[in-house]
Amino acid sequence: MEHAHIPEIPVSIFSLKHTFESAQPLTFYADYNEVSNTIVYPYDSSVINLMHSGDDEKGTLHIMGRHAAPATGEVSRRFRLSDDMQKIYKKINTDQSMAKAISAYRGMRLTLNDPWETTLVFIISQFNNVKRIRLITRNIIQRFGKEIYDSGGKAVAKGFPQSADLMKGTEKDFRDLGAGFRAKYIKSAAEYCTNNLNLGKLPAGKYEKLRDSLMEIDGVGGKVADCIALMGYGNLEAFPIDVHIKRAMERIYFKGRKMGMAQIQEFAEGRWGVYRGYAQQYLFHNARVSGRK
DNA sequence: ACCCAGGCGGGCG
DNA sequence: CGCCCGCATGGG
Incomplete structure (x- = not known):
């Protein structure tokens, strides 16, 4: 053809x-x-x-x-192309800060990713920076991913390794690939998601149940579970609070006062409702980009 | 040199 | 329960 x-x-x-x-x-x-x-x-x-x-x-x-x-x-x-962005923007455009973020990054979509890929990436993300997350992820793909060939039989890339593929790796292997103290979490998550927890069967639409199930994985706490729920299952009720979100929200919405996670969660739910996951992505990207210098 | 990064588990009070 | 600490590693 x-x-x-x-x-x-x-x-x-x-x-x-x-x-x-x-x-x-x-x-x-x-x-x-x-x-x-x-x-x-x-x-x-x-x-x-x-x-x-x-x-x-x-x-x-x-x-x-x-x-x-x-x-x-x-x-x-x-790429969530069927999301009605006009409608979503209308819901999350609640104030001047959100308006500026939406204007600056208009068209930015949440993405829907494979649950296992998302789990691995966000286990790596803890107490880490984006550049190193990217490096470690790529190292693991390079080491454990299967070759992908073009129609001429030439190797052009490597696919993302499944959890069962990573079971062949040792904790030391992951440490050598740069994962640091997260190596033990990667190893145990590979085993748990192969033998005990079928990520493909989790209820994407039931936020609490989904979050609790994900937190069964060693190395997955509340924040990482929220990231997986949001970007691995497309559950827009998830509102991951990382250091950037926490700082930005304390500054914008709480007059600079230190707030607990539960209070920020409650505020996000009340303000942005079932679209709070999208609000989070705009706040996060805005905070991260404007934080650079 | 020092500080920080898409946090978590464990231990202590 | 809540608080606090250590944790691997590399970039700014």
């Missing part, structure tokens, strides 16, 4: 750039080319190549790659 039709998806209020740069699981191992506005990432047994043309208000996603046609639905799910 030469000159195969390139699948296209019309998209509006969508920014591949802001989405990629907002430190979500996919972005730790995908490659992004800002000039061509293209993202390349391994998925299943092939590589998906996604180009965004037009502008963020109204554009087109072009899907290229060996399995481009069957990947169309997957791209739509993964």
Whole structure:
């Protein structure tokens, strides 16, 4: 089938750039080319190549790659293309700070990632920085991922290793790949998610139950469980509170006073309701970018 | 040199 | 219960 039709998806209020740069699981191992506005990432047994043309208000996603046609639905799910951003913005645009964040990163989507990939990435994320999370994640993929070949039989990438694949690694292996004290968590999570907890069977829509189940994993506490619920299961009720969110919210909404996690959670629920996961992503990205210098 | 990073588990009061 | 501490590693 030469000159195969390139699948296209019309998209509006969508920014591949802001989405990629907002430190979500996919972005730790995908490659992004800002000039061509293209993202390349391994998925299943092939590589998906996604180009965004037009502008963020109204554009087109072009899907290229060996399995481009069957990947169309997957791209739509993964980038949450059916989210009604007008409606979501209306719900979370509650004040001047949110308005500025939405304006600055308009089109940024939450992404929906594989639950196991998300679990591993956020176990690595604890007490760590984004650059090293990315490094460690890539090291683990390089060491334990399976080769992905193009139609000519050339190895082009490595797929994300499943939990069973990581069971072959020792704690020392993960330490050598840069995981540090998290190595023991990676090892035990690989075992637990292979033998005891089927991540594919957890109830994505039941926030409390989902969160409690995820916290059975050693090394997964409340914050990491919220990240997995949000970005691995698409549960928008999850509101992960990390150091950036905590600081930003204390400053913006609590006159600089130190607040407990429960109080901040309660505030977020009351203010942004079932869309608080989206509010979190805009607050987080804004705080992180404006915190750099 | 010093401080910080998408926190967590464990121990203590 | 809540509080507090140690924790690997590398970048600013």
